[in-house]
Amino acid sequence: MASADMDPETAALIAAMQAEDAEYAAAYGGGGGGGGGYGGGFGDSDSDSSDYSGRSRKKSKKKKGKAGSSSGRRAPAKSTPKIVDEEGVERTASGRKKRKDAGGQMRQKPRAWTEEEEKKFLEALDMYGRDWHKCAEHMQTRESKAFTSHAQKHFIKLCLQGKPLPAKVAESGEGYTLSGKPLDPNSAAALAYGFKPDTQLTEGLAGVLSGGDANPGEGTSDAAAAAAAAAPAPAPAPAPVKPTKEKKRKAPEKQTAPPEPVEPTEYAKNRPKRENAGRKGYENMTSESLDLTRPRTFASIGKKAPYTVRISPRALLTMDAHAHCCTNEVIGYLGGMWDDENKELIVARAFPAKSISDTGTSCEMDPESEVAIKEAMEELGLCVVAWYHSHPIFKPIPSSKDIDNHNNIENLFSDENPVFATIVSPYDISLEAPTSAVNHFCLGKNVSKAGDGQMPMVVESTEMSWADCANVKPAGQAAMLGPPSIEELAEELAAVSDMYVSHPRRARLLEMWRPFCNLDVASKSTSGPPLTKLGKMRRSLAARLPDAEDAKAANLDAKYGDEVLETMFAHMQKTWKEDLGYA
Known part of the structure; x- marks a missing residue:
């Protein structure tokens, strides 16, 4: 419609709308679209743009000046009076709802959340x-x-x-x-905001994808198969090129010095040898051998287990926390009671010890720490019923060195009661769930054929619930197995973490453990969010603590487990001087 054909009311309305546009243009540097004052922050940026990116505004095209105008620029518009409707909503002269950013108001500076x-x-x-x-x-x-x-x-x-x-x-x-x-x-x-790459995990997964030994002692693991299935297909090989005859003989190539040997990676240093499932592997082994041998069950040799084991959740919790704190092998004792009449070992507490070894595949108990532990056990009326150590990144299957060590410990402590061994595996990436794997074994002395005395045998155990521990009848057992207070248990776990405040191989808890939570072995599929070592540790420890139902049966507060973990991790954040996101 030509301007000459407009009625006065229409012309006035268009003039008012143009005046509003001029106000916005002046407020945001003359631009019609406006990214000004809306710089993107963390919450608006991510690999998934549909989740985090703000809406993009299309830049309005510059309008041509009116006919007869020499410069083509619009004259500054006069400010319009404030119009408020009956509901108290501010309106423009044309009746539209006025934008909050109109009138030259700039974005407020960020302020902290109260x-x-x-x-x-x-x-x-x-x-x-x-x-x-x-x-x-x-x-x-x-x-x-x-x-x-x-x-x-x-x-x-x-x-x-x-x-x-x-x-x-x-x-x-x-x-x-x-x-x-x-x-x-x-x-x-x-x-x-905290996730850090883990070189050890990268190397481990790289070995899986290249068809290497995904999990030592077990061949290619199910985690490897799942990762390989999810990996993109390899690029096709280039087409072969037909060889051509050389017209001239090439000059002999200069001899170059052989490259210097590459320093083995941390993953390669900690990787044990493949599992040896037979007896022959033990004939000429030294104590430094890392060949793994899967324990056999007593039923497989037609024998009955010489004793049974019940283990408290408090002992499992402390062992598990200890294993998560360090990427070296850790070591300690399990204290408990021996019921000779029922041939039953009852594990009440775990006693973490300091180690004097500096590798990820061996551990030796510090003598001073060992003496202190034995004194603490005597004060509580407990005896040594087992020793434990960790396999940080591989399965809890005993090595020949573990078997050698256990043979010595059995000879030292088994005069009055049997003694078994426990292995905890905290960071094995082939675990089906975040809960650490825990296996127990003893030696098959005098129960099998001659020559099999060094064969590791499975020790089957029953994990007690917190309600079981709270309702133990014998007075002596009740004193040792009864659930401690939140403060006492949190202090016990904090003392474990304090052992590694300045340790060179302290676990880096914000590193990635693996890019998924659960592994379904049957379908070779993965599920759940990515887990850092901190996230993995918390989930594993939470599985050892009472849930709401177990807490109620044990007469504990419904938030008993959460309070223990919050207190422990807040202490670790302070002493390890690492921001773990706890208050």
Whole structure:
């Protein structure tokens, strides 16, 4: 419509709208689209752009000047009077709802979240999950964009620590992202807020993908098969080139010095040899041999186990925490009681010891630590019923060195009661779940054919529940097995972590353990979020602590387990001087 054909009311309305556009242009540097004042932050950046990137605004094309204007520029518009409707909503002259950023208002500087806001933030997630608009309305002091940015940081923090998502959030997706999709641990956001690559994991998975020995002693593991199945297909080999006859004889190549040997990787140094399942492997072995031998059951040789074992969750918890603290092998004793009448060993406590070895495949107990442990056991009325050590990154199958050591320990302690051995495997990437694998063995002395006295035999054990320990009848057992207070148990676990404050092989808890949580061996598939070593440790220890039902049966607080872990990890964060995300 030509300007001459416009009625006065239409012309006035168009003039008012043009004046509004001029105000926005002046407020944001003359640009019509406007990225000004909306710089992207952590919450708006991730590998999944649909989850984190804000909406892009199309840049408006510059309008041509009116006919008869020499410069083509619009004259500065006059400010329009403030118009408020009956509901108190500010409107423009044309009747549209006025934008909040109109009038030259710039974006406010970021401000820290207050304690009250953090409380409302958690309440909003529990009530509304991923309904960000309702969450922002519940907050009242934060807009939805600020809420989602804070939520993504919070989800990554939960993932790092191995904590589950709030139940309402998990209903719309179990991934630790705004959309519920799986979190990529290598994304910029994940790396910026705590995730760190683990060279040992990278090397281990590289060995799996190249068809190497994925898990020593077991051949290619199921974790290797799952990773290989998920890997992209290799690039096709180049087409062969037909050889051509050389017209001239080539000059002999210069002899170059052989390359210097490459320093073995940490994974290669810690990798034991392949499992030896037969007796012949023991004929000429030295104590330094790392060949693994899977223990046999007593039933397989037609014999009955000489004794049974019951082990308390407190002992398992302390052993597991000890194994997670260091990438070297750790060592300690298990204290308990021997019931000669029922031929039963009852394990009450674990006593971590210092090790004087400096490798990932051997351990030797510090003599001073050993003396202190024996004195502590005597004060509690306990005896040595087992010793334990860890296999940090491979399966809990005894090596010939382990068998040699156990033979010596049996000769030292088995005059009054039997003694068995325990192996804990915390960081084996072929575990089906984050809970550490724990195996027990003894030696088949006087129970099998001649010459098999050094054969490791399976010790079958029963893991007691916290309710079982709380309801033990004999007074002596009740005093040792009864659940401790939250403070006492947290202090016991904190003392274990204090042993490794300045240890050179202390576990780097923010490194990746593996890029998934669970491994389904049957289907060779993986599931769950990526886990750091911290997340793996928390999940494994949580499995040793009472759940709500067990806590109720043991007359413990429903949050007993959570309180113990929060206290322990907060202590580790302070003493290890590493930001683990705990208050």
